[in-house]
């Protein structure tokens with residue numbers, strides 16, 4: 001097995017205080033997750049509904065699952081009964097469906113709004129203007145079964161560290177802007193989920209409160 005425990009320790013030791021780790025376990029087997037679990041890790045992230053469902057059924061119930069992938073509205077009902085946080089909300093439509101299903105389940109689901117700042121055309125997420133629009137439109141204020149806890153973003157997949165840093169700074173400025181405008185008195189709005197294996201050391205010096213790391217812990221994914 002890939003040295004999951006050693007890698008997890010190394011990653012955790014390198015994170016400054018106040019930055020939480022979401023261990024991204026997509027495409028990795030349950031035994032890898034259990035290796036990290038045995039070291040004390042409880043927060044894991046997955047990006048496919050079916051894979052998540054199987055792992056949730058199979059693995060300890062005190063795991064906090066975060067959903068980080070593109071989520072179709074017709075899949076929301078399957079994950080809402082147990083998911084802790086959906087990090088990849090990028091439309092009002094999706095937010096409404098989460099609200100509806102969470103109400104049915106009698107739960108409050110934490111969500112992050114996913115930003116699109118990177119240059120890649122294929123990535124999901126809200127542009128800065130779409131984010132402002134979604135929030136100023138105000139419909140989210142009536143949703144008592146979703147709690148908006150912050151923003152999530154991916155930086156461009158490039159070698160240029162300046163560019164990556166400047167994208168995270170754009171994320172941080174947007175966070176500050178919307179925090180002040182819409183969430184000034186809401187302590188729950190506090191998370192900046194940025195940083196993956198390739199760029200988390202940059203992310204933590206540019207405002208990250210939560211890193212999402214897969215490969216550095218579990219090794220390369222086998223698709």
Ligand SMILES: *Cc1c(COP(=O)(O)O)cnc(C)c1O
Pocket residue numbers: 024026047068069154196197198212213214215216
């Ligand atoms: C897969 C994935 C990650 C983890 O990527 P690694 O490079 O393996 O650390 C983080 N965030 C999102 C949204 C992902 O899809």
